[in-house]
Amino acid sequence: MTQQMPVAWVTGGTGGIGTAICRSLADAGYQVLAGFNNPDKAKTWLETQKADGYENIDLSGVELTSFEACQNGVRDIREKYGPISVLVNCAGITRDGTMKKMTPDQWDVVIDTNLNSVFNTCRSVIEDMLESSYGRIINISSINGRKGQFGQVNYSAAKAGMHGLTMALAQETATKGITVNTISPGYIATDMIMKIPEKVREAIRETIPMKRYGTPEEIGRLVAFLADKDNGFITGANIDINGGQFMG
Numbered sequence: 001m002t003q004q005m006p007v008a009w010v011t012g013g014t015g016g017i018g019t020a021i022c023r024s025l026a027d028a029g030y031q032v033l034a035g036f037n038n039p040d041k042a043k044t045w046l047e048t049q050k051a052d053g054y055e056n057i058d059l060s061g062v063e064l065t066s067f068e069a070c071q072n073g074v075r076d077i078r079e080k081y082g083p084i085s086v087l088v089n090c091a092g093i094t095r096d097g098t099m100k101k102m103t104p105d106q107w108d109v110v111i112d113t114n115l116n117s118v119f120n121t122c123r124s125v126i127e128d129m130l131e132s133s134y135g136r137i138i139n140i141s142s143i144n145g146r147k148g149q150f151g152q153v154n155y156s157a158a159k160a161g162m163h164g165l166t167m168a169l170a171q172e173t174a175t176k177g178i179t180v181n182t183i184s185p186g187y188i189a190t191d192m193i194m195k196i197p198e199k200v201r202e203a204i205r206e207t208i209p210m211k212r213y214g215t216p217e218e219i220g221r222l223v224a225f226l227a228d229k230d231n232g233f234i235t236g237a238n239i240d241i242n243g244g245q246f247m248g
């Protein structure tokens, strides 16, 4: 039964936004493979999904900064569930700090995890998508890749770079049944946001016209929309979902 479901791979699937994306795609009838970083957390996370009735969610953790690991991970998914038809690049980290204090390590780890990983995953799935003349790639970027953010030269650069990749790959695949799009969430109520010092966080919230953070479920629904096979005329687009905080 599950072998016949279309397959979706969600990197960062066990995170705040990732979890909502996994559930939304599972609700839409996909066999979902959630990428993860922390095996212990992932095991508990999967138990929760199963307890909540999500039989069609499983784990697939690969080191996204390694091209070889991504190739092997995609091969393993193909062998067990079939080729991936939906890839959601949702894995991401922050290492905030102003330029004058930022270390080369803080720069490198964010570029590797948030941007180089997107090449590794897209390159690993693209041949199967071209072969089947079908695919949906959805890159979860950020409002801060659109407008920049004080204290985030690394993150803003990586997230802006994601959309450059989106637009280029969308052109390469436009006649092949594959769409490639970027979603740029604003501040969403997750653990990542809670790491921002409270005073700074509250000041940011005041700049959101809706005066609230977004919910992970709001992102999940948008991903499911773009993943839908009937929504095939949107490609190379960036969709802002930020409560009006940035209108570009």
Ligand code: CAA
Residues within 6 Å of the ligand: 094, 096, 097, 098, 101, 141, 142, 143, 144, 149, 150, 151, 152, 155, 185, 186, 187, 188, 192, 193, 196, 197, 200, 204
């Ligand atoms: N704009 C202008 N000035 C700012 C500022 C801002 N947004 N934030 C801080 N400053 C000023 C401070 O007032 C301070 O000024 P003075 O030196 O004149 O007093 C100076 O910059 C230094 O600020 P800090 O004391 O905060 O410096 P710090 O080194 O302790 O911290 C920081 C710097 C780590 C960048 C901290 O300000 C911070 O965490 N900012 C939040 C960054 C942020 O928004 N990250 C988003 C994470 S969530 C995410 O990324 C998800 C997503 O996609 C949306």
